[in-house]
Amino acid sequence: MRADARRNRALIVDAAVDLFTARGPEASMEEIAQAAGLGVGTLYRHFPDRQALLEEIAAGALRTLLEAARDHAARPVSRWDALLACVRCGADLPLALTKSLSDGAEAHPELGPLVHDLDAMLEDLAAGAQREGAVRDDITPREVVGLLSVAVCRPGARPDDALTTVIIDGLGMRAASRGARI
Amino acid sequence: MRADARRNRALIVDAAVDLFTARGPEASMEEIAQAAGLGVGTLYRHFPDRQALLEEIAAGALRTLLEAARDHAARPVSRWDALLACVRCGADLPLALTKSLSDGAEAHPELGPLVHDLDAMLEDLAAGAQREGAVRDDITPREVVGLLSVAVCRPGARPDDALTTVIIDGLGMRAASRGARI
DNA sequence: CGGAACCGGAATTTCCGCTTCAGATTTGGG
DNA sequence: CCCAAATCTGAAGCGGAAATTCCGGTTCCG
Known part of the structure; x- marks a missing residue:
């Protein structure tokens, strides 16, 4: 190549990550190309369609996060601290788009298992944190993970x-x- | 009329409120008409365009909420309780679309002042709640209101x-x- | 009854992002 | 330095989903 x-490919991925992170996965291909300082045609030379670009970025982010989550889960710290560490890692990743992809994750053969594994691991940490007494127990581990996703998988989240x-x-x-507030 | x-107009507004509440303001005109059990043409007879429908519903919701907020603010209860009471009222209203409208609220001559007044009133309550010591003081009243908006102005929020x-x-x-957690 | 108001929904238009492609440009081996 | 191959450009064309129009048929109400 x-x-x-090669340089342009990297420019495209960088620009796409920025835009997807800042504004969600609706950013148009033209915007991305412009942000990368390239023509749309160049973008399409590297990624046959929008899906391919999305998947490349999402799969990368998920792999990174999954690996980090495994590391943190293996450490001898409280499950709550481990969970927060995962959230911290996630905050640096372009997860906003990952989330939107994972809604129809079945369609993405490579993404499905990644999302599933990550979810299972985080839910496990959440359940552990509840057993530790660090996290309120009036919601399910699934809800805990869901709420942390809201915190992190938001366009512009910090x-x-x-x-x-x-x-x-x-x-x-x-x-x-202690009682219903609302 | x-x-x-008259009956159909009410059907349209009801259906639109339901759809906007459940799925955000992207619901298509055809969906709305169908949910109301009417044809699209009928919908357009009553509302010249999508904007008009949105504004009618949003203005109604805002007026209701503003009035309720005034009531609660005038009561001799803690500012925090008053603020929560307002949130409770808001939860019954189709505010998801109001929020999206208020982004470009300048464009809507009737909505702008409503949104502004409501914001001012809620921010005031939030500041009061912080003075009472009921609400954490490491965030601004504006952020308090923003967060409550996230809680309530969400498609499907309960x-x-x-x-x-x-x-x-x-x-x-x-x-x-007490310290940075993340 | 009569006709004005109203309704339905197919047809049309608008909008907007995706994709292509015919040059222009750049790269890198010879 | 030269040139063929690879790459880039971005305006033009495609496609489809949603908005809007339009008019024949239907329904109300005096």
Whole structure:
């Protein structure tokens, strides 16, 4: 592969990650090409269609996160700390699009298993955190994972913004409301 | 206005509220007409375009909520309770679309002031709740209102679902993290 | 009854992103 | 340095989903 082609491929992936992260997976191919400083045609030379681009990025992010999650889960720390560590890792990844892909994950042969494994692992950590007494037990582990996804898999999410902080604190046992507040 | 026309108009508004609430403001005009058991033509007879339908519903919801908010704010209860009461009221309203409209609220001459007044009032309650020591003070009143909006102005939101509960509990002073968790 | 108001939904138009392709340009081996 | 192959460009064309129009048929109500 020619040097400029390789460079341009990288430019495209970078630009796509930025746009997908900032604004969700609706960004148009033309926007992506422009952000990369290239023509649309170039984009299509490297990725036959939008799907291919999405999948390449999503699969990369998921693999990275899954590996990180395995590492953290293997460490001798509380399950809650391990879970938060995973969230921190996830915050750096372009997961907003991953989430939208995972809705119809069946259609993506490579993505399905990745999403499934990751979900299972996180749910396991959440259940452990509840057993530790660190996380409120009036919601299911599945809901815990879902809420953390909301925190992280949001266009423009940052690990220290108000919503993420409030959700994490709200998951804590200390925060659990004693009676229906609403 | 003929009796059947009045009835159909109500059917349309009801169906639109349901669809907008359940799936956000992207619902197509055809879906709405179908849900109302009417033809698209009838829908367009009553509302010249999508915008008009959106605005009618949004303005109604905002007016209702604003009035309720004024009531609650005038009562001799804690500002935090008053704020939660407003959230409870909001949960029954089709606010998901209101939110998306309010992004470009300048374009809607009637909506702009409503949104502005409501925001000001809620922000005031939030600030009061912080002074009372009921709400964590490491975020701004604006952020408090923003987070409650996330809780309520979500397609499919319900006042007792996991995300709403966790956000409300997470806003409490008791929940505030003592150090950076992430 | 009569006709004005109203309805239905197929046909048309609009909108917008995807994809192609005929040059222009760049690369890298010779 | 040269040239063929590889790559790039971006305007034009495609496609389809959703919005909107239009008019023959239907329904209300005095």
